[in-house]
Amino acid sequence: MSQIDGDPENQAAKDFVEVRLPAQGAYLSVLRTATAGLAARLDFTLDEIEDLRIAVDEACAILLQQAVPGSVLCCVFRLVGDALRVTVSAPTTDGRAPERDTFAWTVLSALAGEVESTVAEDRTVTISLHKKRGGTISQP
Numbered sequence: 001m002s003q004i005d006g007d008p009e010n011q012a013a014k015d016f017v018e019v020r021l022p023a024q025g026a027y028l029s030v031l032r033t034a035t036a037g038l039a040a041r042l043d044f045t046l047d048e049i050e051d052l053r054i055a056v057d058e059a060c061a062i063l064l065q066q067a068v069p070g071s072v073l074c075c076v077f078r079l080v081g082d083a084l085r086v087t088v089s090a091p092t093t094d095g096r097a098p099e100r101d102t103f104a105w106t107v108l109s110a111l112a113g114e115v116e117s118t119v120a121e122d123r124t125v126t127i128s129l130h131k132k133r134g135g136t137i138s139q140p
Helices: 008-014 026-040 046-064 103-112
Strands: 016-022 072-080 082-093 116-118 126-134
Touching: 016 026, 026 046, 026 072, 026 082, 046 072, 046 082, 046 103, 046 126, 103 116, 103 126
Parallel strands: none
Antiparallel strands: 016 072, 072 082, 082 126, 116 126
């Protein structure tokens, strides 16, 4: 094994799965299945797996509300140590970041632990979830 292969940062760059699918609710079951499979690979508990599946579903639902018709939803799963980082993005019609004072955002934060959102210059909105195995959730 080379020194580069043993580098944790380089390994994190390799341990990812990217799923691209039509930005339509009918395809979200594919992401829920991928989420469960990858979380199980990290030995998440059944409750943690279900929480993460719901969080990914909720993040996608937020994005689909403003997704450009006929566009592609991109979901990247990164396995980092004992955590799973899920990044969901889609081109949107108005380029608005999700409101953080909504019920949907509260659900995301409660289920996924760390949640962030960004908006790119091309109006692509990204929601990132970071769930640690066995992690505790801090209450605001």
